[in-house]
Amino acid sequence: MVINMNKENIVEFRDVSIAYPLKKFTLQAVTNASLPLKKGMITALVGESGSGKTTLASSLIQCISEPGKVVGGDIVFNDNGNEIFINKLKDKELRKFRWEKVSMVFQAAQSALNPVMKVKDHFIETMNQHGMKKVTMEEKEAKIKKLLNFVKLDVDRVMDSYPHELSGGMKQRVMIAFALLLDPEVIILDEPTTALDVITQYFIFTLLKKINKEMGISMLLMTHDISVVAKFADYVAVMYGGRIMEYGDVHYIFKNRYHPYTRGLIGATPSILGSTKDIEAIEGNPPNLLDLPKGCIFNPRCKYCQKICQEQEPESLSIDNMSKGKCHFYKEI
Amino acid sequence: MENTAPLMSLKKVNMYFKKPGSVLKDSNIHVLRDIDLDIYPGEIVALVGESGCGKTTLGKIITGLYRPTKGDIFFNGENVSGLFNKKINSFNQVQFIQQDGYAALNPVRTIYQSLYAPIKTHNKKLKKAEIDKKIDELMNLVGLIPAEQFLIKYPHQLSGGQRQRILMARAISLEPKLIVADEPVSMIDVSLRLSLLNLMKDLNKKLNMSFVYISHDLSTTRYIAESGRVVVMYLGEIIETGKIGDVIANPRHPYTRALIQAVPIPDPDYKANEDLPLKSMELGNIEHRHIGCGFCNRCPYFEDICTQKVNYVHTETSDVLCNNLNKVPTGAVYKTYNK
Ligand SMILES: Nc1ncnc2c1ncn2[C@@H]1O[C@H](COP(=O)(O)OP(=O)(O)OP(=O)(O)O)[C@@H](O)[C@H]1O
Ligand SMILES: Nc1ncnc2c1ncn2[C@@H]1O[C@H](COP(=O)(O)OP(=O)(O)OP(=O)(O)O)[C@@H](O)[C@H]1O
Ligand SMILES: [Mg+2]
Ligand SMILES: [Mg+2]
Numbered sequence: 001m002v003i004n005m006n007k008e009n010i011v012e013f014r015d016v017s018i019a020y021p022l023k024k025f026t027l028q029a030v031t032n033a034s035l036p037l038k039k040g041m042i043t044a045l046v047g048e049s050g051s052g053k054t055t056l057a058s059s060l061i062q063c064i065s066e067p068g069k070v071v072g073g074d075i076v077f078n079d080n081g082n083e084i085f086i087n088k089l090k091d092k093e094l095r096k097f098r099w100e101k102v103s104m105v106f107q108a109a110q111s112a113l114n115p116v117m118k119v120k121d122h123f124i125e126t127m128n129q130h131g132m133k134k135v136t137m138e139e140k141e142a143k144i145k146k147l148l149n150f151v152k153l154d155v156d157r158v159m160d161s162y163p164h165e166l167s168g169g170m171k172q173r174v175m176i177a178f179a180l181l182l183d184p185e186v187i188i189l190d191e192p193t194t195a196l197d198v199i200t201q202y203f204i205f206t207l208l209k210k211i212n213k214e215m216g217i218s219m220l221l222m223t224h225d226i227s228v229v230a231k232f233a234d235y236v237a238v239m240y241g242g243r244i245m246e247y248g249d250v251h252y253i254f255k256n257r258y259h260p261y262t263r264g265l266i267g268a269t270p271s272i273l274g275s276t277k278d279i280e281a282i283e284g285n286p287p288n289l290l291d292l293p294k295g296c297i298f299n300p301r302c303k304y305c306q307k308i309c310q311e312q313e314p315e316s317l318s319i320d321n322m323s324k325g326k327c328h329f330y331k332e333i
Numbered sequence: 334m335e336n337t338a339p340l341m342s343l344k345k346v347n348m349y350f351k352k353p354g355s356v357l358k359d360s361n362i363h364v365l366r367d368i369d370l371d372i373y374p375g376e377i378v379a380l381v382g383e384s385g386c387g388k389t390t391l392g393k394i395i396t397g398l399y400r401p402t403k404g405d406i407f408f409n410g411e412n413v414s415g416l417f418n419k420k421i422n423s424f425n426q427v428q429f430i431q432q433d434g435y436a437a438l439n440p441v442r443t444i445y446q447s448l449y450a451p452i453k454t455h456n457k458k459l460k461k462a463e464i465d466k467k468i469d470e471l472m473n474l475v476g477l478i479p480a481e482q483f484l485i486k487y488p489h490q491l492s493g494g495q496r497q498r499i500l501m502a503r504a505i506s507l508e509p510k511l512i513v514a515d516e517p518v519s520m521i522d523v524s525l526r527l528s529l530l531n532l533m534k535d536l537n538k539k540l541n542m543s544f545v546y547i548s549h550d551l552s553t554t555r556y557i558a559e560s561g562r563v564v565v566m567y568l569g570e571i572i573e574t575g576k577i578g579d580v581i582a583n584p585r586h587p588y589t590r591a592l593i594q595a596v597p598i599p600d601p602d603y604k605a606n607e608d609l610p611l612k613s614m615e616l617g618n619i620e621h622r623h624i625g626c627g628f629c630n631r632c633p634y635f636e637d638i639c640t641q642k643v644n645y646v647h648t649e650t651s652d653v654l655c656n657n658l659n660k661v662p663t664g665a666v667y668k669t670y671n672k
Contacts, residue, residue: 048522049494111435160354169384194519198595227597268524269599270552282524
């Protein structure tokens with residue numbers, strides 16, 4: 001089946017499933033997930049801890065943690081109108097693709113740096129690996145300084161520091177700068193600001209939004225901070241137990257909360273405003289991926305659960321129809 | 334609180350680090366400046382402040398992982414500055430939950446092994462079956478269910494938030510008197526975050542365990558430490574401290590005001606006041622800190638005196654390190670919230 005890519009999309013996850021085959025069992029962390037990343041937009045991926053966000057996002061640069069594998073579907077990149085099937089790339093092509101087209105700020109950013117290398121050497125090494133060996137050291141340093149300055153770091157000290165000499169948030173900012181090094185078209189940001197205070201976070205997102213608008217860079221943002229999503233994202237996808245439950249623009253999602261899980265998630269978000277009484281945690285526990293409930297996997301925790309929900313799993317969202325919502329009673333509750 | 338003795342007291346604690354790439358002593362970086370802090374039994378203290386201002390360093394000093402360059406530390410009234418590390422840590426009375434959950438677990442040990450070993454060392458008499466039962470309970474407490482599925486895994490096989498919960502389980506397994514938790518729930522969804530914070534609250538009540546909670550998430554902090562204390566740091570100093578509810582409702586230090594105004598609101602239609610009360614978009618620089626008030630170069634209420642000296646002022650709601658409180662606005666920083 002030939003599906004032509006929607007021109008507005010820079011990336012399409014089409015019906016992607018990802019599994020971790022372990023010794024005693026195989027854990028399916030992502031199941032039939034479809035998700036577009038719109039060009040020049042910030043798409044946020046939200047959902048519980050362990051819902052498969054990192055797993056899905058890392059398939060875009062084929063960096064799924066061992067022994068994870070894509071077991072179904074395609075991840076397609078729109079390279080000026082040509083479709084690149086990322087999951088079919090050869091190693092050599094993939095190495096070029098990574099960082100040059102798509103870069104990622106890993107959730108483990110704080111330990112992604114090599115402990116025995118100075119900050120600047122991380123940058124220089126990657127530049128050298130990507131055909132910039134001939135560029136003079138001065139030019140390279142100028143570029144590094146520009147990037148570190150951009151993330152509000154004290155450039156001279158940080159360039160010459162080893163990772164352990166930096167605070168958690170400083171390391172995170174180094175990784176954000178690093179992701180911008182080769183002017184990628186897409187940046188995956190996996191919990192990029194967990195170690196940043198809100199002022200620094202605000203400055204960095206404001207600057208990221210600026211590059212996002214000026215250079216048309218697209219972003220996939222994963223965060224548990226629902227307020228950050230509200231403030232900076234254009235589109236939101238909600239994930240639960242490895243499935244995409246709902247997708248839409250940020251106003252649509254926050255205002256309507258059509259999916260019961262989305263409703264619970266946003267309802268559990270504390271705010272600095274208002275009373276401390278009116279928030280509620282979602283009852284129950286995250287689904288056991290090895291023993292999923294029959295029917296809709298959210299049904300044991302759903303306030304609106306009906307008979308059909310315990311029998312039949314609602315259809316998954318597909319890349320051609322992202323607006324339906326994975327719920328038997330979508331828009332009805 | 335004032336009539337009980339503090340569990341831990343820091344007196345004029347200072348910390349210097351070697352400047353990267355330099356061997357000269359006088360170019361050392363002064364990361365903590367004259368920190369005075371008392372932590373009472375059963376108290377929750379939220380520690381907030383700009384990235385790089387010294388929170389983790391302070392946390393490591395409290396838990397004996399770093400020895401301060403200058404200053405004294407008292408634990409239960411006893412001066413432990415010199416022998417701190419040995420004395421406190423061997424009794425497991427103080428536990429540190431690291432900010433970087435990835436580095437804190439041994440990668441070649443299963444989760445089960447990482448949880449089992451410290452409990453066994455701490456309490457040699459326990460039988461394997463008893464420890465197993467305890468581990469199972471802990472896993473339940475932190476919401477990792479079914480436990481067996483996670484216990485056989487290695488750290489890299491867990492998601493970010495799952496790993497953070499293992500660290501929390503490990504810290505509480507030893508029932509310490511004080512836990513310093515450095516961003517313990519930053520990678521956990523809000524729903525679970527609340528239940529873990531409630532768990533901290535319960536332990537705090539039941540076992541009279543004290544918590545120092547380092548976090549950037551003021552909205553959530555407000556929920557656990559409603560009655561607790563907040564300590565705001567800026568470039569190595571404590572600049573404001575008071576009851577958390579009071580400080581959020583009426584921040585007095587200009588930095589605290591900017592910080593609270595910058596907290597994002599979980600509503601895309603909320604039009605925040607985008608202009609933070611700051612002079613520029615620069616951040617504080619700990620190496621080139623100004624003399625006098627460290628915040629003076631970013632402060633809209635700055636006066637010449639601020640570059641010379643600054644003193645603590647005791648106000649109705651908090652203690653504040655600022656010369657110009659009469660110029661700083663009072664009251665809430667938020668526009669009324671109309672939806
Ligand atoms: N290398 C691995 N081997 C086995 N299982 C794994 C591996 N990596 C992740 N998992 C499991 O896959 C599921 C999804 O993990 P993932 O890291 O994608 O979650 P996440 O949504 O990013 O969570 P968080 O918000 O906590 O970071 C989890 O149950 C996790 O334990
Ligand atoms: N071992 C070290 N050697 C040299 N400098 C260090 C060392 N550890 C920390 N620093 C410096 O001390 C300052 C304070 O670091 P610390 O980790 O305490 O900050 P933090 O408040 O925890 O920040 P964050 O919120 O970003 O984690 C930073 O400027 C950091 O670069
Ligand atoms: Mg993750
Ligand atoms: Mg820190």
